[in-house]
Amino acid sequence: MTSSHFAEEAPVRRVALFGGTHGNELSGVFLVKHWQQEGEPEIRRPGLQTKPFMANPRAVEKCCRYIDCDLNRVFEKENLGKPLAENTPYEVQRAQEINSIFGPKGSRDAYDLIFDLHNTTANMGSTLILESSRDDFTIQMCSYIKIFPPQGALAPEVCPVFLIEHPHLKYATTRSVAKHPVGVEVGPQPHGVLRADILEKMRKIVRHGLDFIRMFNAGQAFPPCTIEAYKIVEKVDYPRGKNNEITALIHPDLQDQDWRPLHPGDPIFLTMEGEAILYEGETTVYPAFVNEAAYYEKQQAFVKTVKEALSARGIRVSQN
Ligand SMILES: CC(=O)N[C@@H](CC(=O)O)C(=O)O
């Protein structure tokens, strides 16, 4: 292959590792506290500046998701530029601080890449969350994590890629202040709980991701690649009755079945009377965030995704 097949991209020098964007998702909280001990070699790589950072320290202190509102939903330009007042929610203030340290979002000065570490109560395994189908660098990184070493970083498990690009379902994440945002979502783990197996999976993804960045910066060329991703298409709420109370539970046949095909006619909910409510769509979808604890308040029982091939151009670092 000639060099013309590779798009030249700027080096990725400033990388942040965010934990505690949600204060009760403890793998990232614990890892960041560990890495903040000075000179932690696990995250050090030549030519890279890696900064571990606690995104929502007040929520971490209280071991809750957030204080006033969800930090991982407030990074719209409008909130980031709003003058502060006495009644400004804590997370909006914090978002502005984060934007001034790691952004400004959308500018040349922004950090190159942020790994944002989350846990889910859903059985999603080790999921990478991408925001754009056109970010060659993060797609290449996911491809590397999926296939290196030859069986993949988390072999024999796979590492699903969840794409949140969507005209109305996309949300304004904390990591979106960086040029390349990468969410790392590992489950199942109850919020407020630490599990060693889950923590180890998260750690491995971060290590492999940093290795990829180091190799890219050092001049390695990565040929064009295509990965399988799951793209968000719809949120599904629980059936609700008066006062907005939930009237059915996730059906046992759907519980823990994240990323498994859901076919038309399959059961999705179960009422207290023992009646199954069926999936009435016309096509097979792949559910994720099934029975995520934090999403009851967001009126969301699971999300539907569809499989999509995500392709990236070949990339190599630009020399100037
Ligand atoms: C369970 C959880 O917090 N999930 C994350 C997903 C993400 O980071 O995109 C969130 O809702 O913000």
Ligand SMILES: [Zn+2]
């Ligand atoms: Zn989270």
